[in-house]
Amino acid sequence: MHSHDHHPHDHTASADKSDAPPSYYEIMETAVRELLIEKKLITAGEIRRQIEVLDSRTPALGAKIVARAWVDPEFRACLLANGRTACEEFGITFYDDTQLIVLENTDKIHNLIVCTLCSCYPRPVLGLPPDWYKAKPYRSRAVKEPRNVLAEFGTAIPEDVEIRVSDSTAMVRYLVLPQRPVGTEDFTEEQLAALVTRDAMIGVIKVNLPNEITV
Amino acid sequence: MSQTEQLLKKLPNDIGGSPADRIEQTDHVLEPWEKRCHALADVLDFHKILNTEEKRRGVEALGSEMVGKLTYYERWIAAFAFILFQKGILTPNDLERKMTEIQARYSITTRQ
Numbered sequence: 001m002h003s004h005d006h007h008p009h010d011h012t013a014s015a016d017k018s019d020a021p022p023s024y025y026e027i028m029e030t031a032v033r034e035l036l037i038e039k040k041l042i043t044a045g046e047i048r049r050q051i052e053v054l055d056s057r058t059p060a061l062g063a064k065i066v067a068r069a070w071v072d073p074e075f076r077a078c079l080l081a082n083g084r085t086a087c088e089e090f091g092i093t094f095y096d097d098t099q100l101i102v103l104e105n106t107d108k109i110h111n112l113i114v115c116t117l118c119s120c121y122p123r124p125v126l127g128l129p130p131d132w133y134k135a136k137p138y139r140s141r142a143v144k145e146p147r148n149v150l151a152e153f154g155t156a157i158p159e160d161v162e163i164r165v166s167d168s169t170a171m172v173r174y175l176v177l178p179q180r181p182v183g184t185e186d187f188t189e190e191q192l193a194a195l196v197t198r199d200a201m202i203g204v205i206k207v208n209l210p211n212e213i214t215v
Numbered sequence: 216m217s218q219t220e221q222l223l224k225k226l227p228n229d230i231g232g233s234p235a236d237r238i239e240q241t242d243h244v245l246e247p248w249e250k251r252c253h254a255l256a257d258v259l260d261f262h263k264i265l266n267t268e269e270k271r272r273g274v275e276a277l278g279s280e281m282v283g284k285l286t287y288y289e290r291w292i293a294a295f296a297f298i299l300f301q302k303g304i305l306t307p308n309d310l311e312r313k314m315t316e317i318q319a320r321y322s323i324t325t326r327q
Contacts, residue, residue, distance in 0.1 A: 031314045042259065051254045138238050
């Protein structure tokens, strides 16, 4: 297959890259950053600190939110009413101006999130999006043929379940609140969080109960 | 709808609903410069120098050939440079001089 969103560079060959000369674009990044620092518009410390912030955001945060929503109906209601304030009260800071809308999956509705125009994503709670989320096939097809897209992720949604696709914007981001799997009634909040994956919070899969997990 | 009409109605980034290939579940760990590029975008946003929508439009303004051929963060840094030129914050000469300087820095390191 040929994907226009991918580059001939082989990203898996990163082991050799430490010795390789920097690419044209890497030099451009260094140049833009150093020029802006020289002009005192930004500082090196701000870049370093933001890299730490980016590193601290992973799908584990989103999983904690989902698990709390499953065990605490009051939190769930707050989360669905205003995703951002509920997450902030839960202790997750938002480092940008985005709003967060949490979409609840039910027996009748399955939610899927996408950003058709670019790569908007609930970064404060999930970290950075996977490459496929930013690539043309997902962005093009999720809004047009979501059932086929879900099938490519191995997810079959019954015909009588409505699929709702939410298209993210610069200011409004979405997070899917997946359904709690049957058979987890005795799980602790921590055990529940361990079941929740990034892809389930994008909506391309359901949260499954692995057979290995025993309570 | 004519060919050119379609071009106006669907700008390069506006690909929702267009036919496309099967989804390959690709991902990669960001290279250090890619992560720095992302952090740079966020810091520029904090300082109200460059917001998300400007960034998206900046990528779109690269045109469909560059959007198709450059990787994600290659598109970003190229777009940032053009936007910073447009805003009069940097000049093409500033960037060329600095890139030459950085290239020379790496060349010296390689020769040692």
